[in-house]
Amino acid sequence: xxxxxxxxxxxxxxxxxxxxxxxxxxxxxxxxxxxxxxxxxxxxxxxxxxxxxxxxxxxxxxxxxxxxxxxxxxxxxxxxxxxxxxxxxxxxxxxxxxxxxxxxxxxxxxxxxxxxxxxxxxxxxxxxxxxxxxxxxxxxxxxxxxxxxxxxxxxxxxxxxxxxxxxxxxxxxxxxxxxxxxxxxxxxxxxxxxxxxxxxxxxxxxxxxxxxxxxxxxxxxxxxxxxxxxxxxxxxxxxxxxxxxxxxxxxxxxxxxxxxxxxxxxxxxxxxxxxxxxxxxxxxxxxxxxxxxxxxxxxxxxxxxxxxxxxxxxxxxxxxxx
Amino acid sequence: xxxxxxxxxxxxxxxxxxxxxxxxxxxxxxxxxxxxxxxxxxxxxxxxxxxxxxxxxxxxxxxxxxxxxxxxxxxxxxxxxxxxxxxxxxxxxxxxxxxxxxxxxxxxxxxxxxxxxxxxxxxxxxxxxxxxxxxxxxxxxxxxxxxxxxxxxxxxxxxxxxxxxxxxxxxxxxxxxxxxxxxxxxxxxxxxxxxxxxxxxxxxxxxxxxxxxxxxxxxxxxxxxxxxxxxxxxxxxxxxxxxxxxxxxxxxxxxxxxxxxxxxxxxxxxxxxxxxxxxxxxxxxxxxxxxxxxxxxxxxxxxxxxxxxxxxxxxxxxxxxx
DNA sequence: TTGTACGCGTTATCAC
DNA sequence: GTGATAACGCGTACAA
Numbered sequence: 001x002x003x004x005x006x007x008x009x010x011x012x013x014x015x016x017x018x019x020x021x022x023x024x025x026x027x028x029x030x031x032x033x034x035x036x037x038x039x040x041x042x043x044x045x046x047x048x049x050x051x052x053x054x055x056x057x058x059x060x061x062x063x064x065x066x067x068x069x070x071x072x073x074x075x076x077x078x079x080x081x082x083x084x085x086x087x088x089x090x091x092x093x094x095x096x097x098x099x100x101x102x103x104x105x106x107x108x109x110x111x112x113x114x115x116x117x118x119x120x121x122x123x124x125x126x127x128x129x130x131x132x133x134x135x136x137x138x139x140x141x142x143x144x145x146x147x148x149x150x151x152x153x154x155x156x157x158x159x160x161x162x163x164x165x166x167x168x169x170x171x172x173x174x175x176x177x178x179x180x181x182x183x184x185x186x187x188x189x190x191x192x193x194x195x196x197x198x199x200x201x202x203x204x205x206x207x208x209x210x211x212x213x214x215x216x217x218x219x220x221x222x223x224x225x226x227x228x229x230x231x232x233x234x235x236x237x238x239x240x241x242x243x244x245x246x247x248x249x250x251x252x253x254x255x256x257x258x259x260x261x262x263x264x265x266x267x268x269x270x271x272x273x274x275x276x277x278x279x280x281x282x283x284x285x286x287x288x289x290x291x292x293x294x295x296x297x298x299x300x301x302x303x304x305x306x307x308x309x310x311x312x313x314x315x316x317x318x319x320x321x322x
Numbered sequence: 323x324x325x326x327x328x329x330x331x332x333x334x335x336x337x338x339x340x341x342x343x344x345x346x347x348x349x350x351x352x353x354x355x356x357x358x359x360x361x362x363x364x365x366x367x368x369x370x371x372x373x374x375x376x377x378x379x380x381x382x383x384x385x386x387x388x389x390x391x392x393x394x395x396x397x398x399x400x401x402x403x404x405x406x407x408x409x410x411x412x413x414x415x416x417x418x419x420x421x422x423x424x425x426x427x428x429x430x431x432x433x434x435x436x437x438x439x440x441x442x443x444x445x446x447x448x449x450x451x452x453x454x455x456x457x458x459x460x461x462x463x464x465x466x467x468x469x470x471x472x473x474x475x476x477x478x479x480x481x482x483x484x485x486x487x488x489x490x491x492x493x494x495x496x497x498x499x500x501x502x503x504x505x506x507x508x509x510x511x512x513x514x515x516x517x518x519x520x521x522x523x524x525x526x527x528x529x530x531x532x533x534x535x536x537x538x539x540x541x542x543x544x545x546x547x548x549x550x551x552x553x554x555x556x557x558x559x560x561x562x563x564x565x566x567x568x569x570x571x572x573x574x575x576x577x578x579x580x581x582x583x584x585x586x587x588x589x590x591x592x593x594x595x596x597x598x599x600x601x602x603x604x605x606x607x608x609x610x611x612x613x614x615x616x617x618x619x620x621x622x623x624x625x626x627x628x629x630x631x632x633x634x635x636x637x638x639x640x641x642x643x644x
Numbered sequence: 645t646t647g648t649a650c651g652c653g654t655t656a657t658c659a660c
Numbered sequence: 661g662t663g664a665t666a667a668c669g670c671g672t673a674c675a676a
Contacts, residue, residue, distance in 0.1 A: 004647085005646065005647045006647090007648080007649095007671085010670065011672095013670095039669050039670070041363060041366050041367045041431070042652090043669075043670055043671080044363050045361075046670045047670085048671095050362070052374075052409075065393035065396055075414065078412065078414055078416075087374075087411045089410065090396060090400065090410055090411075092397065094400075094401060107359070108359050109362055214595060243595070327662065328654080328655090328664095329662070329665095330662060332654070333662090335654095336655080345661080361653050362654095363653080363654090364653030364654040367654070367655090368653075368654040368656080368668055369656095
């Protein structure tokens, strides 16, 4: 219709510079009149790509999806990829299903790359994908995967920071409600707390483990109180566990922060509405996700990328509980 | 390699019955040895489809994504579509951006259909997509869109149910914290409450509007208490608003449920951890999303579908607040 | 700068 | 049952 060949039309649409102004104008006019829209599927076939990347959520649990953490990841990632006309495909494990299906999907050429939210302890998926040819970036340091590309918050530093803050406010008998020992977030935060305590010459024996949930935080606090009735502060590795701890402390007749200071982790919405509002350590999740997307783009474009972790600094948010 | 034509190989892969056992075996053997995986992009091009549907979240707000409501929608939808090798593409409006880009994407042939989570008051997107040729199903009754396919909880019935329950427990001075007047969830729940109250011969003047948030629920409760100090019950159109109301009531020295009964809506996680735990009305979000997916599949397959709404019954969850 | 012609990897429509 | 062969709609060497 523009009186040119398909090739020239294609050049105009793809934004090539090697087109005369006259031809370009003619094509653009034709596009306008025809309401022409390129077929993305055909385009991707010709280009040898899929035009989409996967966001893998290996947890077969609806609860994790409502986790603000994932919400931020989704937003950060979409935001980063929107301009590259790459779409985000959500891949969540179905309840009671092995990750087999996800692996098959990822290796089946459906996507150009993957961002894996790796909070789960089951690392077979992580290993298999990481070893394969598909570009992939983890959000959160994956356990048992060597040379992986990942972005994470500096959990170790965060643990130190929490302990050091409590120490700086004069607390001396400081406990921690740590995460599970088979999740890097739990391990690293605990290690940081431990080192800060040791450096200050304080005991590191008041440790209880939770599952990052409110209920587990409450029972962990119960255990701590029973074993160390003299404690005057506690660092919980998640806000939910901190909220559980607040409930436990209230039930035990302890006033927060007067008797016991509490500091959480995540800075999710509930942190503001607890009584008292939680002092907590925030992680820049959206920025982390954006960075993961950026790294993935680099990998997809074929550039070699040193598998150096990208680590973001945590950020202390001071409210009333500590 | 199997000594057959592409056509026969394709038949085997696509699971056609019109293949001899011998040929099938040969092809399967070849597939095994070659590790052959069909290219999804080429397949979709040949089939004239995209192999994906969009889940549209028109709210340019990260907060709504962490809403358990959306989490359940995502899970329900993926669950339903997983078997059809249809993938869910998440389409969220970027903050501060018009919905223009989303419309372009949807009409650009990127997806075979769309599920639109239509909670937002801005209905231009709803109208434009609904009027177009793309199969689409709404979750939540869209405002100002005629003949739309949608699934929803029976908000009117839910409002009635809440009021009737409060009445049945002997309350007589019953208020409501309603949602915004330009969202169907707000409108319909209020209408149900109003009718139940009228039918029981009770006054319907104690109405305050909130924005479905905790803060707005608290201020709405403040207003209600100031104007109707004698009220003995309140129906909040969301759990978050109910939580805000609880705080406001506590500040006013009112005991729940002794002085004032409170009933919420949604049955999200916080409903269990408020003090006291919230009696609330749950909606079967996951089932609703699955149904929306099912409807969308029907539409995509080209079958005509009467645009009859699918309405799910709400479910009263009795805890301690009423 | 432009056009020709082929390739991308399948599925679908025919004849056979 | 099976096998050529034509789409599917676009990108892009290569030649002009």
